[in-house]
Amino acid sequence: MTLQLGDTVPNFTQATNEGEITFYDWAGDSWVVLFSHPADYTPVCTTELGEVSKLKPEFEKRNAKVIALSVDGAESHKGWIGDINETQNTTVNYPIIADEDQKVSDLYGMIHPKANAKLTVRTVFVIDPSKKLRLTITYPPSTGRNFAEILRTIDSLQLTDKYSVATPVNWQDGEDVVVSPAIPTEEAKKKFPKGVNEIKSYLRMTPQPNK
Structure with a gap:
């Protein structure tokens, strides 16, 4: 499935490190930043998840929830979170989807076969309260994401909507x-x-x- 800007994103129910969630219910009336990772215990993503936990208050100021995704399981996520907290001097305080069956990856078009048919690419999805896709940015594995830019784009979207x-x-x-x-x-x-x-x-x- 290829999601394009303005599409209504699909709902799903999936396990996370914080328990099972149904996406629409979890999102509620908030903006959502969903960002995917190829797997647990990867170095660049370890720094990214740490940064997002530090920036969570900034997302909350914008009525935005954050949620990550990896194709590993919830127990693996919990172990990785321990490493993130230790190495990034933070506390991960948001859910990480355990997409072992790649259901969400397929729904959101996170598998790019020419990049790697077995791993999710590192995409950021910004979704508004009506569940419309408003922004996507896809990064290669070697380049860490700039979450200050994600905050900037949310500021722009919320301003220009009004x-x-x-x-x-x-x-x-x-x-x-x-x-x-x-x-x-x-x-x-x-x-x-x-x-x-x-x-x-x-x-x-x-x-x-x-x-």
Whole structure:
């Protein structure tokens, strides 16, 4: 199955290190960051799971839950978590899906045969409260993920869902944003009372509306 942006992600029931979960029930009305790993006891992923546990309060500020996936079993996950906590100086505080039968991997298209037919690729899925897929980023095994970038994209998605704006290159929360091309300039000036800077007719900037 190939999931594309805007698709409703599939529900599933699967074991985790925190017990069995049904994904939709677990997600509730939150945003979700689901990130997959090829297997337990892998070095790059060990650093990633540690970082996500440290960043969990930042995800919670954005009404986002985090959940990992590996094709190993729940007992294996518990042993690996001990290593993560020890080596990364943290406490893993979120579920890791035990996808031994690769049911979730297949549902979400995490198996890339040309990369490795037996292992999940390292993909990040950002899912909104209506269970729509809003972002995917797939990394090779040798490159650790940048979870600060995942937080940045959630900030952008939540902002642009609420206001008629887009976020420009390298945007960070609090910086100027792009006015939607669909809004005429005179209307934009009324809609964005902080001001509209018309650089080109199609490129207009305004201070972030919710700051």
